Amino acid sequence: MAPQAAQHSRIAEIIAEHSALEGPMLPILHAVQAEYGHVPAEALPMIADALNISRAEAQGVMSFYHDFRDHPLGRHVLKICRAEACQARGAGALAEAAKARLGVDWHGTTPGGALTLEPVFCLGLCACAPAVMLDGQVIGRVDAARLDQIATEAGA
Ligand code: FES
Structure with missing residues (x-):
């Protein structure tokens, strides 16, 4: 078939x-x-x-229901916290840096399918804002340089 x-x-x-x-x-x-x-x-x-x-x-x-997707995910999923504590510590700029670095918008997947970028609202790591999650693992105090490293390690 x-x-x-x-x-x-x-x-x-x-x-x-x-x-x-x-x-x-x-x-x-x-x-x-x-x-x-x-x-x-x-x-x-x-x-x-x-x-x-x-x-x-x-x-x-x-x-x-935000859990449903109409597009396939990449091999890795990077979620960037968009909630208040992270916003107060630069998550907005971090998100813009991520979009520019990866060349995708929210819910987008890099060409080749290495990484999908998703927004998330609080990862419970507010004390270490701004926080992201890569494939279920939380990472705190992420700046643009650390984000670049995360993306490179994910193959994006
Ligand atoms: S607000 Fe970002 S981890 Fe809580």
Whole structure:
């Protein structure tokens, strides 16, 4: 089966597996994302049709929950804290430096797929602001030079 057809039929299977649940939309989105690492563009219209809701409604649910992605992640994920304590210690400038260094905006992945840049709101490391998280590991007191080092080590 061609990859596109295989994906279509797997998404249809996932929808069928969950559609009898009460409130099936979120379980379906979670299961699709668990399978593909993101929610592929073709999934939303399929989900909308199966649940008898409009595509706009399906899109609205997906964008309400920030955990759902419509794009694949890179091999590494760098999250930069955007919350107050980090903002007060230069996180805004750090974020701009990161975007310039990586050549991507929020949610973007560097060419070649090495690293995805994501915003996050408080990593619980406020005393060591500005803080970032690389692949689940928190790193405090990050400046542009440290960020450059992190990006280089991640292959970006
Ligand atoms: S505000 Fe950034 S870690 Fe808490």
